[in-house]
Structures are given as structure tokens and as C-alpha cells.
Amino acid sequence: MSVTLKSKGCLYDSGNLPAACKPDYAPQRNAKPAVGFVLCRDRNGNATAVYGQDAWDFNPYRLSAKKINKIFFGNVFDEEGAEQRALIEEAKYLFYCLIYFGDGGRIGRLNVSTLGHYWFSLRKAMKFCYAQKKKPLVGVLSLEQLFTVRAFLDAFIREGNFDKGAFSGMLGQLLRAGKDRLGYTVLNPSSFNLKRPGSNQHPVIPTRIYLSLINVTGDLLGQLYQGIGTYESFIAAFADEHYALNLHTQKCLGLGGKRNYRPDMPQALMEHGLSEVFTNEFACPFKRDLQTVLLKMQYLAKTIIHLYTGMRDQEVMRMTYNCLSQETVRPTVKDEHGVVRDQPQSVSVLTVYVFSTTTKFTGYKKEAAWLAPGEVVQAIEICQAICRGLAKLYKVELDDECPLFLNPSILGYYRKNTEVIVTGFRSKRLQLNALQALTIQSEDLVELAQSDPCRDFYSDHKFVI
Structure with a gap:
């Protein structure tokens, strides 16, 4: 059965999921889903991710044998008040838009493990927004303010300890989701320093x-x-x-x-x-x-x-x-x-x-x-x-x-x-x-060097004789 999330308005590959597993269809345009809107079901038809709840579990759609972490919106902040709840509800809608209206991967689907990386970035953004409360001239930010005001986003990127590549991917998905659904236009991630550090392919085994x-x-x-x-x-x-x-x-x-x-x-x-x-x-x-x-x-x-x-x-x-x-x-x-x-x-x-x-x-x-x-x-x-x-x-x-x-x-x-x-x-x-x-x-x-002439194995401490 299909186990990835599909964008373009639906969460699954309808040709491969049994009827019991299928989640609800997304509302059109910028209409927010109802509290009881189901994003994910298990093979028995039991809802594991419901929009109105603070815990979303997408394990039924994972490709990996290992279980993925659930998304706990209610655990982001140490205490809950009106300001924290507003950020949580905003984050839920953004995450919902990522799932249904993003345009990810080579085939237009977002894998659930990718969503996990996006959630980590979004969680960091929520905490940053609330931490601005300590600055009287700023106050608690909304995620909309963070993603649309360059000065705020610059500060977040400088201070943030997170996967810059995953954050860039998340911003790109939100940018593609569009103003009609979000209500605003997200800043283009390409104008920020969000490149992943270079990495080498795994070498052959001699x-x-x-x-x-x-x-x-x-x-x-x-x-x-x-x-x-x-x-x-x-x-x-x-x-x-x-x-x-x-x-x-x-x-x-x-x-x-x-x-x-x-x-x-x-x-x-x-x-x-x-x-x-x-x-x-x-x-x-x-x-x-x-x-x-x-x-x-x-x-x-x-x-x-x-x-x-x-x-x-x-x-x-x-x-x-x-x-x-x-x-x-x-x-x-x-x-x-x-x-x-x-x-x-x-x-x-x-x-x-x-x-x-x-x-x-x-x-x-x-x-x-x-x-x-x-x-x-x-x-x-x-x-x-x-x-x-x-x-x-x-x-x-x-x-x-x-x-x-x-x-x-x-x-x-x-x-x-x-x-x-x-x-x-x-x-x-x-x-x-x-x-x-x-x-x-x-x-x-010698064999390693011949397998990849463009790479300097002799200077890499991992390959010392």
C-alpha cells in the first residue's frame, strides 16, 4: 500500500491505499479544515492524526521499518496560554498546508520522514517567536511575521541551531503553497544563507x-x-x-x-x-x-x-x-x-x-x-x-x-x-x-583514490592507513 504523503490536494496515492486507510480530502483554497478533519488513519480505519488534536501520528504511512516520532504540538512550550495557543494553531495550519499543498520530491509527494524534519524546524521557529516576548520593543511574534519580515527571519537563522537545509525546504514548500492558502507570501529561501554543507558520496569498500x-x-x-x-x-x-x-x-x-x-x-x-x-x-x-x-x-x-x-x-x-x-x-x-x-x-x-x-x-x-x-x-x-x-x-x-x-x-x-x-x-x-x-x-x-579521482582520500583523516 502507498505509504507516502501526496501533495496536490490529497494525502495518499488512492490507487494503493485500502479504503479504511484513506484520510479526508482537503478543503479548497484557504478554507481551514474542521476540528475533526482526519489527516491519517491506520489499516483498521482508526484516526491517528486529527486536525483538532495536539498529537499527530503518521506512522501508518512510513516507509521505514523504524517508527517515526509523533508530532506533539502541545509539548513545544513549558506552559500554555493564549499566546502559545495562537502559535500552535498557526503551526497546525502551516503543517496542514505542507502536507496537502506543498510540491515535494521528484513525484510531488512528501515522505513522512521529511515531514519530521520540517516539524523540527517549525518547532524551533515557534519557540523563537515566543522568546521575543522578553524584548519589549518586539514582543511575541507570529509565524506569519517571522516568515514575511526579513529582519526577523535573518535573526532566527543566525541564532537557530537546526538543519538549515530542511528549513530551506520547508520555506520553499510554503512558498509554493501560495498566498491564496496561507494568506501571505513567504520570503524566498534562496535569498538567505541556508545551504547545506557539502558532503561526499559513500566510498566503495576496497x-x-x-x-x-x-x-x-x-x-x-x-x-x-x-x-x-x-x-x-x-x-x-x-x-x-x-x-x-x-x-x-x-x-x-x-x-x-x-x-x-x-x-x-x-x-x-x-x-x-x-x-x-x-x-x-x-x-x-x-x-x-x-x-x-x-x-x-x-x-x-x-x-x-x-x-x-x-x-x-x-x-x-x-x-x-x-x-x-x-x-x-x-x-x-x-x-x-x-x-x-x-x-x-x-x-x-x-x-x-x-x-x-x-x-x-x-x-x-x-x-x-x-x-x-x-x-x-x-x-x-x-x-x-x-x-x-x-x-x-x-x-x-x-x-x-x-x-x-x-x-x-x-x-x-x-x-x-x-x-x-x-x-x-x-x-x-x-x-x-x-x-x-x-x-x-x-x-x-590506492583503490579508493582510483574509484573517485576527484576526491582526496589521502588528506581525509577517516582513511588514514
Whole structure:
């Protein structure tokens, strides 16, 4: 289904959204929407963003596997009064105009993540307008004053600590929305210093380092694959909140004598035949380490999928539990007497919802397939085994909606309100030492320089030998 916001008067691609998901149509020209106007609905038809409410949630339309932040208009100011409320209502209408009447992207749509960047800029603008109250000769500004008076906008840009590129994009969208809808003409962002700093394309990975990555991850994959048959039962055992706690902690909790004691982590690993698996890079001496170790295991699997398929980050993160299928590339060959001459040939194919080159410019998720060699199949099977164990803790079904990279945060100390979400791999604790140990050598730098002659890799501190 379509998951981007479409300008030109409607919020969605009507050909790809089920009827229950469709929001309301926008009023024409400068008519403000009613309080109950719906900007976004989930797949069940429940409104998640209503114009008259101060919390708007556009997660049903996101392309990313990761959840985006909700927009909380009521949290901009520490206290609420008439002046703050006036800014909030003004911001709501501007944001509404951005969604319905802006002209964003290559295909005229604004992605919800882009709206998130615009909201951050608009929030900064609201706070700036209210902060002028401390200046008696100025007083509280409206957003209209900020966006139409050059002196005010100059001051905001000088003082503001925000993404200037995103702010420029937002002003451009409001400028295209037009005076008929806004009631005023926004200053042209091109007349201000709002350029993004220059950035380089991500460099190629030198051949030697790429092959080293394959070798190192292959060894680690072999270590983890030994436990493929017991990950599920091992993780499911943690439904008992006292399972794998050290004996001293269990004594302090007063569990009722030795007969009621649970095995500690080393004993639990031994009972499940995982002592040789959870070693070195994946050592797990205590229960508190298990969540991080499982994240490392998922991170290794994700790295292998990238190495062998070339999938993008979110293409991998959108994979579901049932992502492997067998495709027959050659059927059984029989002669005229019905005798089988050639057996059917099959390959493993990884099928996921992706955001690829063909779908990137259409703005919706489209199913695609990648050839999955043996290493990728093993990596996915490890993730599936982990997912089965975690699914029992989350009490969710292993269907086409269940993410393959289910977040192991359910194993943390604050598990009661844990939401079913995909794993995030931002923590530096997840970086595998074996991968970090790979270094750049002179031959790698030569290859980098040849890959992009216009770029000076030799002077960049990130590529020091």
C-alpha cells in the first residue's frame, strides 16, 4: 500500500491505499479544515492524526521499518496560554498546508520522514517567536511575521541551531503553497544563507577489505549456526523472570530454597548446549548481557545479508519472519515415455518488501526478490530461531507481519510495556571486535583514490592507513 504523503490536494496515492486507510480530502483554497478533519488513519480505519488534536501520528504511512516520532504540538512550550495557543494553531495550519499543498520530491509527494524534519524546524521557529516576548520593543511574534519580515527571519537563522537545509525546504514548500492558502507570501529561501554543507558520496569498500569481511563474518556465522536448534527454547525459558539470575541474587529474592533455584547463566547455556556458541565475541556470562549479545548476533546476520545481496539498510529491516521461499528455476525434464531425465533445480530466494530503484520514485512499498546464497540462508535461519524465541515472550504470531529482526528488548528489566518493534543497531556496544580490527592498508587507499579521482582520500583523516 502507498505509504507516502501526496501533495496536490490529497494525502495518499488512492490507487494503493485500502479504503479504511484513506484520510479526508482537503478543503479548497484557504478554507481551514474542521476540528475533526482526519489527516491519517491506520489499516483498521482508526484516526491517528486529527486536525483538532495536539498529537499527530503518521506512522501508518512510513516507509521505514523504524517508527517515526509523533508530532506533539502541545509539548513545544513549558506552559500554555493564549499566546502559545495562537502559535500552535498557526503551526497546525502551516503543517496542514505542507502536507496537502506543498510540491515535494521528484513525484510531488512528501515522505513522512521529511515531514519530521520540517516539524523540527517549525518547532524551533515557534519557540523563537515566543522568546521575543522578553524584548519589549518586539514582543511575541507570529509565524506569519517571522516568515514575511526579513529582519526577523535573518535573526532566527543566525541564532537557530537546526538543519538549515530542511528549513530551506520547508520555506520553499510554503512558498509554493501560495498566498491564496496561507494568506501571505513567504520570503524566498534562496535569498538567505541556508545551504547545506557539502558532503561526499559513500566510498566503495576496497576489494581486500570486502573479502576480509566475508571471511571474518563467515567464521562467526559458523560459530552461531551451531546453536540453530536450541535458540528458540533457550530464549523462551526467559519467560520466567528469575531464570538465569546468579545464585546470590536468587537467594536475596527468597525463592524458597534450593529446589526452587533456577540455573544461572553458565548453567543455562550448558543445559541448552550453547556453551561453545556464547563465547569470545558473543560471550554472555550474566543475564544482563543477553540482550546485547542477541543484538550482536542479529547485527552479524544483517551484515552478511548486506554483503551477499547488496540490499539497503531498510530493505533488510523490513524483512518479515516468512522471508525465505524456494523458487524452481528449472522444472523436471521427462522424455516422451515419461521417464525423468533431469531433476528439478531450486534455489533459495529471499523475498521482502523493499524500497528499491524502481519503487523509490513511486513512493510505496513494492515486493521484490534477491537471490539468497547459502550464507544468507544460514544468517536468516539464525534470525528466525531467535525470532521464534522472542515471539513467545512477546506473545505474537509468526506471520507475515512479524519482523525478522524482532527487538530483544523484551529481555530487559523494563519488559512490561515493551512494544513489538524492529531492532535498532545504533549502539556502539554492538560493533563486533572482529570487524573493527580490520585496518586500511596502502593498497586499499590506492583503490579508493582510483574509484573517485576527484576526491582526496589521502588528506581525509577517516582513511588514514
